[in-house]
Amino acid sequence: MLPGEDRAARRVLTVCLAAGVTTLLDQSVLNIAVPSLRQSLSAGATDVQWIVAGYSLAFGLMLVPGGSLGDVRGCKVLFLVGLSTFVACGLVAATAGHAGTVVAARLVQGAGAGLVNSQVIGTLQDVFRGLDRARALGLYAVTGGVAGALGPGLGGALVALFGDGLGWRLCLLLSAPCGALTLGLAWRWLPPGRRVATHTRLDVWGLACVAALTLCLMLPFVRTPGSGRAAGLWVAAALGAAGALVLGQRWRARTGRVPLVHPALVRSPSYTLGTLVAMAQFGSSLSAGLVVTLFLQSGLGLSALTAAAVTLPAAVAMSVSSALAWRVVRRFGEHTVTIGVGFGILSLLAGALAATSLPVAALPFALAAVQLGSGAASGLAVSPNQARALQNAPAEAAGVAGGILQMAQRVAAAVCLSAVAGLYLRDSAGTAEVPRAAFIQASLVCAGLLTVALVLCLARPRATARSRPIRPPSSGGRAGSLDRSSSGPS
Incomplete structure (x- = not known):
């Protein structure tokens, strides 16, 4: 690259990273404020389920059509439309006086976030090539993961500083200044974007x-x-x-x-099993995190800031283990994912056991240790599993592989969040005691999801060995209209 072109590329990367931080921080920062929101708006269990799951559902369903529309209309316009929608709906949700308004705003906001992220991937693929593209996509994924990990701590601080009534509103309002800044930068720095298709081929x-x-x-x-x-x-x-x-x-x-799902992807055992593992792991991780937050605040009566401190070890451990995961991969190969999933199961079972036997005063410390183990397990499992699944995706479906993988994760998250949160809220309702049984049952369900992932991990080497070798996808150029969502943070 020429110096001027290099500076322009860095500016584009800055905008894309800012968009990833803005949209992915928004979901995690709200989880810690859910009990305050529920109390302030007198929200029922059904409202809570839709608020936490609706965002993931709309996000996932918009990824693939967003990528396809970006090929027809160009990335920049849809990026600006999606981010403007995201910011506007955040303002609506933050000022809502009824839980139903928050639900509707979060659904549309999730769709805006999905539209933005699909254009981010398309923009990075337009601007970067070869190794630079891989590095840019990797940095985008890591930045989104770090933003998601920092969300609970930031949300807990806002609720602690401004109280239950205003704190959850500020958590939802946090996306406004971040989004406005990103919009300004995008207007100035994003290239117009090439239209690589004359019509949409959306299924x-x-x-x-x-x-x-x-x-x-x-x-x-x-x-x-x-x-x-x-x-x-x-x-x-x-x-x-x-x-x-x-x-x-x-x-x-x-x-x-x-x-929608390329036939070659279905015929690839490694990709199919990797996607199923990602779905189970992603759904279990998000659901377990939400249940821990609800248990700490509504069940144990801890403040939002204390609950955030208990969950902070998960963010730290995930960051460290993600950085070290590739060293483990070099030694243990594909068994790294199996090790991470197995360690995650043990962590969830340890949390259930702690809730069974420990006194209330000791539970926050025990759950902090459990969060440390869960975070380390996620760091070992997530990136290596995604990389292996996409590496073994058929070359003729390289463009759609990442989009389908990410959509599948978000859809699984929506279902799991609804099911596990509903189970916990139903069993903990109307009891004056600490809802240990509800927490234990929810933890066991999450451990069961990871057990499914573990079985799939053990089956993958044999299934892959029976299939014919598949040529890894090429790094140059885009491979189809859905390539815009081929990677990115989960």
């Missing part, structure tokens, strides 16, 4: 089926549990949505159209 049917399937899995937990007949209807609806998705994908492939 609307596939996305609609994924949304319907996700809602059918979420709603039984969001709503008050009903009769066996109602549960059977939801199961039947979920199976119907899954069947419609499979038939729609096959029809598009036979007619020469681009399906």
Whole structure:
């Protein structure tokens, strides 16, 4: 690069990193303020579930269409539209007087965040090439992860300084100055962006089926549990949505159209199993973090700042273990992910055991140690699993692989957050005692999700060995209209 071009590229990277920090900090900073929000707005369990899960759902579902639209319209315009929507909805949520308003604002805000992040990936792929592109995408992922890890501490400080009534509003309002600054920088520094397609090849049917399937899995937990007949209807609806998705994908492939899930990805055991591992791990991690926050504040009566201090070791441990993960990979290879997932299971079980036997005064210290172990486990598992899954993605589907992986993670997070949070809130409601049983049950469910991931990790080497070798994706150029969401923070 020429010096001027290098300076311009650094400015573009700065804007992209700022966008990642703004949109990914927003979700984690709110979790610590959920008890205050619930008390201030008299929000019910259903409202809480939609507030925490709706953002992830809308975020995930917007990633793929956002990338496709960016190919048609160019990145810069959609980046500005998405970030403006994100900031505006943050203001609406922060000033809301009713829980339903917060739910609606968070849904639209999540869609704006998904639109922004899909344009970030497209912009980085336009500006950088080869090793520079890999470094830029890696820095973007690390920055987003650090922002998410710092969110609970920042949220706890805001609630502690400004009280329960104003603190949660400031947590939601935090995105406004960050977003406004990023908007100004983006207007000046982002390039117009190339239009690499004349029309969108978006699989609307596939996305609609994924949304319907996700809602059918979420709603039984969001709503008050009903009769066996109602549960059977939801199961039947979920199976119907899954069947419609499979038939729609096959029809598009036979007619020469681009399906939502590229057929080559389904035929790749390493990618498929890696995606399933990521879904289970991501859903378990976010759900366990939310439940710990609720248990510490609503269950043990700790302040938001103290609860943030208990969860801080997870952020520190994840940062350190993520930096050291590749050294472990060089020694243990793909077993690094298995080690991380196994360690995560042990950490969750240790938390459940501590809640069973320890006195209330000792629980915060024990849970801080558990958070340390959980953070270290996540750092060992997340990046190596994602890298291996994408490395083994078929070359002809390299552009869509990361987008589908990230969308799958967000969809899984929406379902798991609804289910686990609903389980905890239902079992802890109406009890004057410390809700140990609710916390233990929720922790065991999260450990069960990681157990599924562990089984998949153990099955992956054998499944990969049976499949034919797959050429790694090329680093140059984009491979299809969905390439805009091919990487990035989870």
